[in-house]
Amino acid sequence: MITSQSDYAKHNDRKLAALLQQGDEYAYTEIFERYKVLLYKHAYRLLGDEDEANDIISDLFLALWQKRESLNLQVSLSAYLYGSIRNRIFDLMTHQKVIVRYLDSVKEFIAQGHYETDERIRAMELAAIIEREIAALPPKMREVFELSRSGEFSYKEIGEIMNITEGTVKQQVHNAVKTLRLKIHSFLLLFPFL
Amino acid sequence: MDEKEIKSLIEKYRNGTFSAEEKAILESWYNQHAANNTLNLTDEAIERNLEKVSSRLPLKYPVRNKRLWPRIAATASIVVLMAAGLFYYQYRQSSQQVNLVAQQDIGPGSNKAYLTLADGTKISLTDANNGTIAKQAGINITKTADGQLIYSVGHNEHTGTAAAVYNTIETPKGGQYRVQLPDGTEVWLNAQSSLRFPASFEALDERAVELLGEGYFQVAKDKAHPFIVKSNGQTVKVLGTHFNINSYADEPAIKTTLLEGLVQLNGKMILKPGEQATIPASGEISIRQVDLSEAVAWKNGKFNFADENIESIMRKLARWYNVEVSYDGAPPTETFTASIDRFDHISKILDKLSYTNNVHFKIEGRRILVMK
Numbered sequence: 001m002i003t004s005q006s007d008y009a010k011h012n013d014r015k016l017a018a019l020l021q022q023g024d025e026y027a028y029t030e031i032f033e034r035y036k037v038l039l040y041k042h043a044y045r046l047l048g049d050e051d052e053a054n055d056i057i058s059d060l061f062l063a064l065w066q067k068r069e070s071l072n073l074q075v076s077l078s079a080y081l082y083g084s085i086r087n088r089i090f091d092l093m094t095h096q097k098v099i100v101r102y103l104d105s106v107k108e109f110i111a112q113g114h115y116e117t118d119e120r121i122r123a124m125e126l127a128a129i130i131e132r133e134i135a136a137l138p139p140k141m142r143e144v145f146e147l148s149r150s151g152e153f154s155y156k157e158i159g160e161i162m163n164i165t166e167g168t169v170k171q172q173v174h175n176a177v178k179t180l181r182l183k184i185h186s187f188l189l190l191f192p193f194l
Numbered sequence: 195m196d197e198k199e200i201k202s203l204i205e206k207y208r209n210g211t212f213s214a215e216e217k218a219i220l221e222s223w224y225n226q227h228a229a230n231n232t233l234n235l236t237d238e239a240i241e242r243n244l245e246k247v248s249s250r251l252p253l254k255y256p257v258r259n260k261r262l263w264p265r266i267a268a269t270a271s272i273v274v275l276m277a278a279g280l281f282y283y284q285y286r287q288s289s290q291q292v293n294l295v296a297q298q299d300i301g302p303g304s305n306k307a308y309l310t311l312a313d314g315t316k317i318s319l320t321d322a323n324n325g326t327i328a329k330q331a332g333i334n335i336t337k338t339a340d341g342q343l344i345y346s347v348g349h350n351e352h353t354g355t356a357a358a359v360y361n362t363i364e365t366p367k368g369g370q371y372r373v374q375l376p377d378g379t380e381v382w383l384n385a386q387s388s389l390r391f392p393a394s395f396e397a398l399d400e401r402a403v404e405l406l407g408e409g410y411f412q413v414a415k416d417k418a419h420p421f422i423v424k425s426n427g428q429t430v431k432v433l434g435t436h437f438n439i440n441s442y443a444d445e446p447a448i449k450t451t452l453l454e455g456l457v458q459l460n461g462k463m464i465l466k467p468g469e470q471a472t473i474p475a476s477g478e479i480s481i482r483q484v485d486l487s488e489a490v491a492w493k494n495g496k497f498n499f500a501d502e503n504i505e506s507i508m509r510k511l512a513r514w515y516n517v518e519v520s521y522d523g524a525p526p527t528e529t530f531t532a533s534i535d536r537f538d539h540i541s542k543i544l545d546k547l548s549y550t551n552n553v554h555f556k557i558e559g560r561r562i563l564v565m566k
Contacts, residue, residue, distance in 0.1 A: 028254070032248075036244050040243065045233055050235070058247050090207060110219060116218060117218045125225045125229075126224075129228050
C-alpha cells in the first residue's frame with residue numbers, strides 16, 4: 001500500500017464526504033485531522049470542560065463513521081459538523097447537572113429580549129464565528145486548512161444556497177459580525193454587573 | 195424562565211416541535227455564547243485531549259511503505275504477496291496444510307491487566323467496573339471504558355510530601371492496557387509487560403518509571419522534571435515526547451525507537467526522531483534509521499514484520515495470542531515480510547505466512563508447531 005496522507009489532504013471537503021460515504025477510512029481520517037482542532041476549540045468554548053468536549057467530539061466522529069453510508073450531505077461538510085456539535089451540546093444541556101451551568105446565561109439572554117429572527121442571518125453569524133476561529137488558528141495550520149478547503153469557501157456556499165452573490169455574503173458576514181459585537185456590547189451595557 | 199422551561203425549549207428544538215420564535219431564541223443564544231467565551235486552553239492541552247479522542251476512533255493512516263519495495267529485490271527475504279494470481283496458485287498447492295490450520299483457531303489478545311497498589315493489593319483491571327477503583331496518595335485511579343487507566347489528582351486533595359508511593363500495572367500474555375500517569379503522560383503496554391511508577395509525581399525531582407516488556411510512551415512536557423524510563427539496566431531520559439521501548443527478557447536486545455522529540459540513552463547517546471537504538475546483552479550499541487510504522491505497529495493494532503526471522507515472529511505471536519511455540523526440527527531460515535491486523539484470529543496470520551511455502555503450522559490446543 002503506497003498512499004500517503006498528503007494525497008487525501010489535497011481533496012476538498014465535498015470530495016472527502018463522497019469518499020467517506022463509500023467507506024474510505026483514509027478520507028474519514030483526513031476529515032478528522034482537518035477539523036479536529038477547530039471543532040475541539042468550538043466545543044470547549046461552549047462547554048468549558050475538557051472531558052465533555054472530548055466526549056462530544058468522539059461521539060460526533062463515531063457517529064459519522066457509523067452513519068457513513070447514509071450520509072448524503074445536503075449542506076457542506078463543515079455545516080454538518082458544526083450543526084451536529086450544536087445539537088449534541090443542546091442534548092447535553094437537557095441533563096440536570098449541565099443545565100445549571102447555562103441557566104443564568106439563557107435566562108438573562110431571554111430577559112433582555114433581543115434576538116435575531118432572520119434564520120439566514122443567524123446562519124451567517126455562526127459562519128462568521130467559525131471564520132473567526134479559523135483566522136485565530138496558528139498561521140501554518142490556517143494555511144493548510146484554507147488550501148484544503150479550496151473550491152468550497154463557506155461564503156460561496158452560503159451565496160449559492162441563498163441565491164445571492166459571494167460579495168454580498170461577504171458583506172453580510174462582515175455586518176453580522178459587527179452586529180454581533182454591537183449586540184454583545186449593548187447587552188453588557190444593560191447588565192453592567194456581569 | 196426556569197430550568198424546566200429552558201429544558202422544554204431545548205427538547206422542542208431537538209424534536210422539531212418548536213415555533214420560529216423559539217428556534218430564533220435558542221440559536222441566537224448559542225451564537226452569542228459561542229462568540230463570547232474566551233478560550234483559556236493551551237495548545238498542548240488541546241493536543242493531549244485530541245490524542246485521547248483519536249484513540250477512541252476507527253482512524254486509519256496510510257502507511258508509507260516506501261522502503262518495503264527495494265527489499266523485495268534482496269534474495270534473502272520472501273515477501274508475502276496478496277497479488278491475486280500468486281495467492282491463488284499458492285493456496286491451491288498448499289490447501290491441505292491450510293485446512294489443517296483452520297481446524298482449531300485462537301482468538302487475539304484484549305485489554306487485560308493487573309494493578310498492584312503500594313500495599314500489595316492486586317486488582318484485576320479486566321474485572322473491575324468503570325469509574326474510580328482506588329486512591330493512592332491523594333490521586334484518584336479511574337478505569338475508563340476503553341481499557342485505559344487514568345491517574346488524576348483528586349479534587350481538594352493535596353498529595354503531600356510523603357515518600358513516593360509506587361504502583362505496578364502488569365499485562366499477562368494476551369493482554370494490553372493503557373495508563374495515563376498523574377502528569378498526563380500516556381503509556382501503552384503490550385502483552386507480557388509491566389510498568390512500575392509513583393502514583394503521584396508531586397515532591398519528586400524526576401519522574402522515574404520502570405518498564406519490563408514493551409511500552410509506547412507519550413510523555414507530557416515538563417522541563418523542570420525530566421521523565422526517566424529504566425528497563426533491564428538501560429536508562430532513557432526523555433527530552434521529548436513519543437517513543438517505544440521493547441525490552442523483553444526473551445529478546446536478544448533492548449530496542450528503543452524514537453518518534454518525536456529527543457531521548458538520551460544511558461546518560462550518553464542522544465537519539466533523534468526516526469532512530470532506533472539496539473542494546474544487546476553484551477556487545478556494541480547500534481543506532482539506525484528505521485521504519486517507524488514497524489516499531490509501533492502494535493500500538494496501532496497491527497503486526498508489521500519486515501525481513502524478520504520466524505523465531506522472532508513467533509515470539510511476538512506467542513505473547514499476544516498466549517500460546518506456546520515449538521519447532522519440528524531446525525526452524526526455517528528464510529525471513530518474512532507482512533503487515534497484519536493484530537485483532538485477527540491467529541489462523542489468518544499463520545495462513546498468510548504459510549502461503550510462502552517456506553513454513554507450515556499446526557495448531558494443537560494452545561500450542562503451535564512450526565514446520566518447514
